Amino acid sequence: MQRYSFLALAHRALSGHRSWRPAWRKAAPKARYEIVIIGGGGHGLATAYYLAKEHGIRDVAVLEKGVIGLGNTGRNTTIIRSNYLWDESARIYEHALKLWEGLSAELNFNLMLSQRGVLNLAHSEADIREGHRRVNANRLNGIDAEWLEPAEAKRFCPILNIGRDARYPVLGATLQRRGGVARHDAVAWGFARAADAQGVDIVENCEVTAIRSQGGRILGVETTRGEIAAGKVAISAAGHNSVVAAMAGVRLPLQSHPLQALVSEPVKPVLDCVVMSGAVHVYVSQSDKGELVMGAGIDGYNSYAQRGSFHVIEGQMAALLELFPIFSRLRMLRSWGGIVDVAPDASPIIGRLPVEGLYLNGGWGTGGFKATPGAGHVFAHTIAHDEPHPLAAPFGLDRFRSGALIDEHAAAAVSH
């Protein structure tokens, strides 16, 4: 891999930056791979990277119907945190957060991780109880978590409106100082570059149109670039997971919804933390370019259209202004939508599917960006060993039969 460093940058500057090699090859698909991954988002690319790096499996292809990272990986609001309620979730999201903390160095790619702190606001007695409960549960799991009274929240985020005359006054907040944001598409590019360097083929503009199996065993996939045989097939297609799994005759308990976000015009630095509010329904941070990056709740209907409806944007704006009246004259720049796959308990599904050699990493819904390295890491282990990684074990599909659900609707409440 061509290493990036200050010296390399200075050296290439002398030749007008014309001597850089592409960060990954434009691979053409081979007739057969040991493992085929469907979906070139952060999760699929991270899985390929860890398969090669940790398990020595390099005969891997990542098949992406468009260009890598243009799915939810490049559409999300980039919030990273691990303050989930239940032990199972806290462990897997904290595993991811720990990987994030060393990932730029490991991939030799600046992911612009900024651990600026994430505030989750409380606006009712129930929110306060839930916030305290979550802080205590997080601490028991070794996760940094604090409860802030309104004045302390205001000290942490001076432009926050804690006035008592707001529709839903701020009554306190949880704070995870190690939470923050990262540059979303850099995550796809960084994993793609590192996986490619290990010999993984990243095949773009290659849509999987069918999954072939015989006698309950996977044979391979059919794509817009021809048939590809595979020993194992791993699905990591986010909003399209249920569509892709249906190609193998598997029905998943997932619903696909639009989730939208928008950015404002860029302004000087004014907001140096992440603020989330489940009650008024907005989450906001400021990008390095100066734009406010805001996310909404999911649209109530099912869709694959990658755009959302206007009334959600209106609600999002009202929520923003309630928390930050200072933004009342800010103009909005653009909005977009992604399609998220939501499971009934708002937790992911990671593991084997009922066709031998077929695996799924999905159901991350509105909150899977923060999990990207952790999900890829445990999914790679699950595929390589044909049994779930201990952190992934509670998230198997069979929990919908056994009833051992992991209800994280409250942790994900802001976007539900």
Ligand SMILES: Cc1cc2nc3c(=O)[nH]c(=O)nc-3n(C[C@H](O)[C@H](O)[C@H](O)COP(=O)(O)OP(=O)(O)OC[C@H]3O[C@@H](n4cnc5c(N)ncnc54)[C@H](O)[C@@H]3O)c2cc1C
């Ligand atoms: C507006 C918005 C805001 C969000 N905010 C946050 C946030 O702040 N924090 C957070 O943690 N999470 C957030 N999320 C959720 C997060 O973005 C996702 O959970 C995560 O990015 C999923 O990653 P992925 O790699 O699985 O999916 P994707 O990046 O969507 O990758 C899946 C890929 O599969 C490809 N694909 C689909 N079908 C096929 C096929 N048949 N053949 C080949 N390829 C196929 C798609 O083109 C896509 O590139 C947000 C999501 C949205 C939409």
